[in-house]
Amino acid sequence: xxxxxxxxxxxxxxxxxxxxxxxxxxxxxxxxxxxxxxxxxxxxxxxxxxxxxxxxxxxxxxxxxxxxxxxxxxxxxxxxxxxxxxxxxxxxxxxxxxxxxxxxxxxxxxxxxxxx
Amino acid sequence: xxxxxxxxxxxxxxxxxxxxxxxxxxxxxxxxxxxxxxxxxxxxxxxxxxxxxxxxxxxxxxxxxxxxxxxxxxxxxxxxxxxxxxxxxxxxxxxxxxxxxxxxxxxxxxx
Numbered sequence: 721x722x723x724x725x726x727x728x729x730x731x732x733x734x735x736x737x738x739x740x741x742x743x744x745x746x747x748x749x750x751x752x753x754x755x756x757x758x759x760x761x762x763x764x765x766x767x768x769x770x771x772x773x774x775x776x777x778x779x780x781x782x783x784x785x786x787x788x789x790x791x792x793x794x795x796x797x798x799x800x801x802x803x804x805x806x807x808x809x810x811x812x813x814x815x816x817x818x819x820x821x822x823x824x825x826x827x828x829x830x831x832x833x834x835x836x
Numbered sequence: 837x838x839x840x841x842x843x844x845x846x847x848x849x850x851x852x853x854x855x856x857x858x859x860x861x862x863x864x865x866x867x868x869x870x871x872x873x874x875x876x877x878x879x880x881x882x883x884x885x886x887x888x889x890x891x892x893x894x895x896x897x898x899x900x901x902x903x904x905x906x907x908x909x910x911x912x913x914x915x916x917x918x919x920x921x922x923x924x925x926x927x928x929x930x931x932x933x934x935x936x937x938x939x940x941x942x943x944x945x946x947x
Contacts, residue, residue, distance in 0.1 A: 724879070753935075763880075763925065763937035811880070824870070825935065827879040 722746070724828035726812050732834045733802055741797040741831045745814030750792050753815075753825060756808040763811070769795060770817075802835045809833075840928045842938035849916050850946050856912040857941040859926030863907035868929035871900055871911055874940070875922040883911075883924075916945040 725744045733739050745752050754766040765779040769789040780786070784802075789795040799806055809832050813825040841860045849855050861869060871883040884893040889904040897914045913920055923942045927935040 755937075762939035763927075765935065765937075813880075824882040824885055826882070827872075829877075829879050 724812055724814055724826050726810075726828035726831050728831055729829065730832045730834075732836065734836055735804060736801055738798065738800045739802055739833065741799075741810050741833070743795045743797070743812030743814075743828060745793070745795070745812070746826055748792075748816070749814035749826070750817050751815045751823075751825075752789055752795050753813045754787055754795070754797050755811045755813065757811065758805075758808040766797070766810075799833075802833075804835050807833055807835045840926065840936050840938040842924075842926055842941050844941060845939065846942040846944070848944045848946065851917060853916050853945075854912065854914045855916055855943070856910050857924065857943075859909045859911070859938055861907050861909070861926070861928040861936075861938075863905060865930055866904045866907075866928075867931055869902055869904075869909050870927040870929060870935060871909070872925040872927065873922045874925055880925060911941075913943070916943070918945045918947050921945045 724746055727742045731739055750771045752769040755763045756766055757763050767780055767787045768776040784800045787797045809830045811830045812828045815823045815825045843858050868885055868887045870885050872880040873883050874880040884900050886893060886902040891902040893900050899912045900909055902909045911924055921944050923940040925937055925940045927937045929935055
C-alpha cells in the first residue's frame with residue numbers, strides 16, 4: 721500500500737511569511753508524529769496525534785507553530801511568521817496505534833523548508 | 837529531556853570492512869529501542885525494534901544487540917557495502933510512546 725506522503729517536498733519562503741506543510745499518513749494508522757531536523761542536529765519531536773485524544777504539543781518550539789489533524793487522516797503543520805532558524809527538514813511519521821512498545825513508525829520523505 | 841547519544845558521529849570505512857556503532861540511552865523507564873536507517877533524500881527506514889534486555893536482532897548483514905540495564909545498544913554491519921552508506925539513527929521509546937532520537941551515526945562506505 722501507499723506509504724506516508726508529504727507535500728510540498730521543498731519550500732522556500734521569505735522571513736515573516738506563513739507556511740503550511742501537509743502529511744498524509746498510511747491509511748489505518750491512528751498515531752501521527754511530526755519531527756524536524758535542523759542542519760547538523762538530530763531529529764527533534766514536535767507534536768503527536770493519537771486518534772481523537774488531545775495532541776501532545778510538548779515539542780512545539782514556539783507559539784508560531786501549530787498543527788491540526790482531521791480525524792485519523794491528513795495533518796497540517798503551520799508555521800507563522802517564519803524565521804531563518806525554522807529552516808529544517810520536517811518529517812511526518814505514522815504508526816498503527818500508540819501503546820505498543822514494538823510499533824514501528826513509518827516516515828514520509830519530508831519537506832525541506834528554507835527560510836531566506 | 838532524555839539523553840540519547842550515538843557514537844561515533846561519522847564513520848568512513850572501506851568496502852568489505854565490518855563496523856559497529858553505539859547508542860546510549862537512559863536505563864530507567866525503558867520501553868523499546870528503535871534503529872532506523874536514513875539514506876540521503878529518502879525517508880528513515882525502520883531496521884529493528886528491540887524490547888528485551890539481551891535481545892539480538894539480525895537483518896542480512898546488519899545486526900543489533902541491546903543492554904537495557906546499562907543503557908546501550910550496538911549496531912553491527914558485516915562486510916560493509918557502498919549501499920550501506922546512510923545515517924543510522926537510534927531512538928529510545930518511553931512510556932508515552934515518544935521516540936527520542938540520537939544524533940545519528942553517518943556511515944560512508946568507500947568502494
